[in-house]
Amino acid sequence: MMVYVLVIIMAFFWCMLVYYSVLTIAGVYRRQKKLDDTPLESYPSVAVLVPCYNEGLVLNDTLDALSQLKYPGELNVYILDDQSSDNTKEIAEAFQWRFSHIHYLLVPEMEIKGKSSVLNYGLQSTKSDYFCVFDGDNQPEPESVLRLVHAAEKTKKAAGAVGYVKTINAEKNILTRMIALEFQVFQLLMQSGRYQLFKAGALAGTNMLLRREVIEEAGGYDPKALAEDAELTVRVSSLGYLLPVVHHARTWEQEPEQLKTLIKQRTRWLTGNLYLLEKSLYTFKFWKGRTFVHSLQHILTYLVFIFFLAFSNIWFILGLIGYPLPSVNTPLLVLWFLSYVVYSAQIASAMVLEDTLTPKNVGVGVLMYFTYAQLFLIMLFKSMIQYISGRLFKKQTKWDKTKRYKKDRLQ
């Protein structure tokens, strides 16, 4: 029995490796496509929503960048202040007085606090054909919104478009360097690959554009969702819309500089994904058409993969302590080697495409497999405990804002 389970696990891992290899190749292929910047005949109006809570440290740089967005149509920027207690209001108002297209909105006290509620308030308070979301620490490049609109308008059945998030403080320390590499691989390469193969793009929490009528059709943001981007992606896809991935539309954001902050942030993301996983288990329309790719990926990553990994780890530990295990004739060493090859191929591809292939980054990439990548397991178990206890004691998980740092300004 144990032998069969082990063989199934290996077959599963092998299939996952093949799948990720194909995604990598497709991602590299898509990334080579040229930018289509031909102008539109007319430009739809866009509301840029910036949810903020105590963003005083970074908001000035954010608004500097947002005030320089190039867009030929009507574009308004709305700072959605979720009752900040620092100088967020002063900074936003200074920009509001100076620029006619920048507006400050104080969000009233909400029943469920968090980014989703703030965005819902922003959507109710504004009018536009499209809305675009940037986090409070983001510094988008001037053409970012324009390129998202181009992709959304030129793609049939597009609900909007999603851009690429780059790390502004990548050089700060080894952790931020690893996060930057992870973003390059999983955001740029895997996203692009999934869109190339299945036309299944996923919304990011920032640098994303959506048609207003689509979010209205989807029923707005789910206030309980901690990973509001992933949750909304599944609902939008289930309506049959596409989300093109535009790697030329870039924004820069700060990433956690300390391990503790990273674990806190990722635990929240993973808890949000577990909420979505549960939702997808009982929502039939989450398994229809293109949505199947998103839901299957969720199930495989957060359920099947974890179960199999736990089993193989137990097998490994039992072997180490000398427990008599049945011998299995399988090329385990080759399988392990292949996982390392696929992982390295992804990291190297991302570095090549982003032109960040330096000896230091290669060294960090080699180390990542044994260090940073393993953190995923710890964080997933932490968020599982958090999620299950929240469900058992009927407690809503609190929205934690990621810590900001002064000062990484885009040159």
Added chain:
Amino acid sequence: MIKNFQKSISLLFIIFVIVAVGLFHYSTDTFLSLNMWLIIIISIISIFLTWRQLFLVVLTTILIVGFSIFFITDQTLGNQFDLIGEHVLLSASLLLIWVMATVLKRMEIVLQHQRETINKLEKYQGSTEILSNDEFKSRVKLITKATDRRGAKNMVIEFSVSTVKTTEKALHAYIAETILKTIRQEYDLVTKTDQQHYIVFLQDTNEIGVEKVTERFFQTIRHHLNEIKLPVTYKYYEATNYDFDLLAPREGDPS
């Protein structure tokens, strides 16, 4: 820069040779020729593909070869180690080919860019005082602004030269020199667009000015050239009817 570039390429090539020798030394009989062919094919196609396309090919090859190990190993630990070692060396060889091709292609792009910059910065063509096309265009722009303000008129003469190959160089040297002598050196501009055409920009003048210049030019060359039918013809235009970006008359020009 060039010295460092030479060093990097030499170093990369030495590493590639060592890795390739290692690969062929450790390759088992069955895979020796396969590895050799892969290296040859990737080396050849590296000439034709861009560095990004080549990366895609190298990446796909490494992954396909990697996954095929799973099926060809006899599952003994020793055999798995051998195949993994072989794959590492093959991957390193292919990646080194890609790195070398990329370094060379990037250097080519840098040189191309520098060549374009130099062309833009150059004022004159060769050793003559004939202006480079870019310099001619920018000076015409400046002069036109000033003459427009004064309400003055500018004219353009386009000389076409027909030659035979043997006397081409000598004839062009003479024609260029004569045109430069014919015009007002401090005011007028000359450029050469290709092997046949010279464009002369005469500022603050009219058809009479054009006549004087052409008369002087043809009188001079008639004495010097031993031909009944002169190998030079000309057309003239008002500067407003001439497209200086294309260095050609505007469409429908009535000249």
